[in-house]
Amino acid sequence: MSTVLFVDDVPAITSALKRRLRQEPFRMLEARSAHDALDVVAREPVDVIVSDEVMPGMSGTELLRHLYRTRPDIVGIVLTGQPSVDAAVRAINEGHVYRFLTKPCDPLDLAAAIREALRDRDVLVETRKRMRERAAEVA
8 A cells, every 4th residue: 555644834734635535545644844754754665745845944845855865766746835936846856846736735636646646656666676677687
């Protein structure tokens, strides 16, 4: 079963998202900050992170940029209540964000984005596996 980690400094947001997505076929975890999210990722297998952009200490883009260096297999989705073209470009270019969505986000749209992210992640992981196998055969 795939795991989705919701990161937001407002507990009501993560609780509402989890409640609205409870019928989805993935395990849901939550963290109250980017630093808490790093702790969760260190302990738990996580496939997708849905993070708020504006949080104290570390933004969602900064979190995803950091994780991309160490865990490029985790797919990031950013939710923001303060959208701007600059923030979206920064999130995509620096944080390697899969989707940049605005709050309030329709739960159906978010669920679809998560499902697409999981499908694309599976393809990426399989492709990397095949490339390693071919490289080993050549060596």
